[in-house]
Amino acid sequence: MSAAPAPKAADGSAAYIGRFKVWRGDADGGELKDFEVEVNEGEVVLDIIHRLQATQAHDLAVRWNCKAGKCGSCSAEINGQPRLMCMTRMSVFAPDETVTVTPMRAFPVVRDLVTDVSFNYTKAREIPSFVPPPGVGLGEYRMRQEDVGRSQEFRKCIECFLCQNTCHVVRDHEENKAAFAGPRFLMRIAELDMHPLDAAEEAGLDRKSAAQDEHGLGYCNITKCCTEVCPENIKITDNALIPLKERAVDRKYDPLVWLGNRIRRR
């Protein structure tokens, strides 16, 4: 097969003993523990964590599921960078580099690499759901591909919560958690607002203003870390957050649009 093999270790063999620092502990405290683990060709960080579990630390807590970058369970921070462990290949590190693995640092830790991500589920509940258009029956939905494309991009989200973890609004300011939905759920608002058949407006719900007034869109200062860490490469800032900010401007700060709407309604 033409696949490029992983870089060889210094001695020419594909396998080597890698040095790792893995955070172990719980809410009461913990520390980075040193481990030396075998690393084989083609492996990812999650493989190493599993080998640690099977051979050296049977009770090392880690959350994972599909191991193919599709479920978004194994979020952690690798050398300080928020990443999915299953999608971080060991070949991006030099064999003599010490790789540090810690839990996500914006959420309370449960144990070892597992964090309490309930913040995200709380926020998910606060976003008003899709409002089906009244009077359109099963099988009668008609939507053009170009009209669903934008929302489809956001629905690629695997809810790994790396964007929520990276966003400094809550990562660095615990007190903002109550007021700020986070990139993932602001993107959810954008997704629904761009849904061609969402009937929220007809039902008296203005998602655009609500994004700013109730879900903390104004806290976002578009510094794009959410986009940088997204493993699905969703352009969260450019395609969801900024358009949502512009939509909020339409509603709240744009007399031209306001005037235009008034005239057209006549």
Place this chain on the structure above:
Amino acid sequence: MTRVERHTYDVVVVGAGGAGLRAAIEAREQGLRTAVICKSLFGKAHTVMAEGGIAASMGNANPHDNWQVHFRDTMRGGKFLNHWRMAELHAKEAPDRVWELETWGALFDRTKDGRISQRNFGGHEYARLAHVGDRTGLELIRTLQQKIVSLQQEDHARCGDYEDRLRVFQECTVTRVLKDEETFRAEGGRGGRVAGVFGYVRESGRFFVIEAPAVVLATGGIGKSFKVTSNSWEYTGDGHALALLAGAPLINMEFVQFHPTGMVWPPSVKGILVTESVRGDGGVLRNSDGKRFMFDYIPDVFKEKYAQSEEEADGWYADPENHRRPPELLPRDEVARAINSEVKAGRGSPHGGVFLDVSTRLPAEEIKRRLPSMHHQFKELADVDITAEPMEVGPTCHYVMGGVDVDPDSAAATGVPGLFAAGEVAGGMHGSNRLGGNSLSDLLVFGRRAGLHAAEYAAELDDDRPRVSAEQVDTAAAEALRPFSVEGGEPGAPGVPAENPYALHQELQQTMNDLVGIIRRAGEMSEALHRLGSLRERSRSAGVEGHRQFNPGWHLAIDLRNMLLVSECVARAALERTESRGGHTRDDYPEMDRRWRKTNLVCELADRSGELAAVDPSAGQIRLSRRDMPPIRGDLLALFEKDELLKYLTDEELGT
């Protein structure tokens, strides 16, 4: 009595994949208080891995499609071992279940005129799979998840509590289905109505009991018993084992689907799925000689339906009316066996698979648009650009057709009042082999039915609700805690190290993979049963260190019980069925035998008390029996040509 957290609900759904969530939505919409228990986080269930699509005869791509055609394809795919009534309900109800998702916010890919786009898939006569790129499972799970949130928002608006009538218990594992105190005793331990579930919270290790008269099992499959699998860690056969332990039988356990195309390199991702859509959208299989070998593997029963030459096959993508289908789109069992044969004949790829090539078939941009997550997956995990070079693929354990024996209409498990099963954990629907795309529709159709009938069952009980006995809870707790008290190989023998659950698990996977894998022989399966016996014995001394808080070693030690039970079912049933059919291929009985067509193999717990401790290890824990299938209804048989039926049904069945 053991200290446990207690809850009371009307319906408990074990599992939060497609079937579980759909069941929970239905039960809640019937007005019942419903709990959903999931092993991982809400929204992470293995359903997200489904890529290709949801099979439903909406007729958007081809107006000739209807439920009868879908029914026919399903029966053919399952080699007529499907429960005909399930296949019928499935084909009839799938379109509504898909359309329903749209009203909950799902965004499928669209046709030019704005309807749901449908794609081709193996075994389906027409383009039938509603899809979203190659991440349909994610769309399905997210839509159901968001529907649940929307129901919770309704409750919040009504009474201020999101979880008033629908609550999701995340990262919890159920280890026992509990039975009604009175009937449990009266019927000698085995019978009795369901009274709830016992389990532990993964995060804290605390035990909980949810009392509920109706329990829906929707736990998915068993793939983690095999070494090379596309399944996640959750797939340890929990629901299968829970049903057995509760006294319900399993059927068709010998039929395990090996998906023809899993990744084979690098080793750490071996088994991860490569979606069938690659072939549906034009990808072809080649051996190391560069030959499209599938033309050599078209079985007689499919001869008329598949192209005999490359020209004819290539014409089909653009003009399916006047061409026959390419043989790459044969049902999965056929393709998996063909790949296996090519590799055995020495015509495999460098890492022991064959080549799946889409790079020479479609422009790069088109590949990225149609198969974005495959492109991403190979780029990230294998450093392969599928728009420029072929993929290397080989069979991987993907799906178990067997499962809990259920009533087709109500999804109620046989013999255990209050127990229901839907999705992969239920058996019968797919016969001996499942068609791609039929699993997602299965989840929706029977998930809804299970939720509906569980709700009806629970509602009818009124005050006559079952009660959980303290004794059962104590027993379940002791069973779950045993890995902590194991000292050595022999209980009470100090100095002998306890068995490592990870090592036991690896041995189990190796055993099943090597001896009860894609091609089976009587001798190997007997050997497998022997090894399973000794693994079972050793698993009793599987010990763990640390404490109960999020301890994966402990979790695995508990799951081993389930995997061993299910593996024994697979091995016993596979040894018994002396023919090859669908997901069961015997080297020593390579032909399909019409006389086996109407026989289901039924697995039950040998010790009827549900106590595993008392069983003699060498004898095994599973008792196997044969059972005749109900005859297929006349009007459904009439959908097939007589000639075709002759290949499957015996003369007596055809009344000739």
Place this chain on the structure above:
Amino acid sequence: MATTETPGPARPAEPSGGVHAPGRAAIAARHLRTDRWWLAPAVTATVLTVFVVYSTWRAFANADYYAAPYISPYYSPCIATDCVNMRGGADLQIFGPWWGLSPALLVLIFPLGFRLTCYYYRKAYYRGFWAAPPACAVAEPHGKYTGETRFPLILQNVHRYFFYFALVFAVILTYDAALGFRDAAGHWGHMGLGTVVLLVNVALIWVYTLSCHSCRHIIGGRLKNFSKHPVRYRMWGWVGRLTAHHMALAWGSLVMVAVADLYVYLVASGAFADPTFF
């Protein structure tokens, strides 16, 4: 790391808030990044500072901004009576002789506002100057953060009005660039290196302006159903392709506008003679 020494309303690094909030994994370091994460904000801050210093000097200089036929983009349109006479140029004498300061100050506020409220520059200076955050997953030094929820930063929402002005300016600069095809005496049929400089400058101004996120929104982003507006949908697609390069265009046009001004300055001050092609 460097972040602990950042001046301003800095919060000491003791375990209290942010990544050290109670309940989170107890890791003393404020970040564990091993790459050169500080490089990007440092470069951003440096280049922006150089630009601001240079532009402030040039804006206040009130000299050497016209070297016929070239006008510095800093001084166009020139709308005070004391502007030098630009043959056919955009000198509009709106402000009387009472305006004693440099005429550049009257107009620069618009492009300045456009860039200041630009969605890309916001990221650049929030990271580079404010360290909010300095880089992803690197703890910021501030004790409190309210983002763009209140005055003055809530004013960032007026970006689209600056965009409308920016369009006007782009038209004027296009006109200026066209005038570059005349010679010093006002006859058409000239082209010098200055012409090329102004052309490149105005081209970058245009693509930067059109790649603006507000522009993308106004063109089509605000629509719910693209299929009902096929023309705007297509334009939205084009603008979107530009928007993807908004950062590169922002830097490119920023550097180029300073270069264009510098070129005019050098020619006007006699330090350099404009090479003429024809």
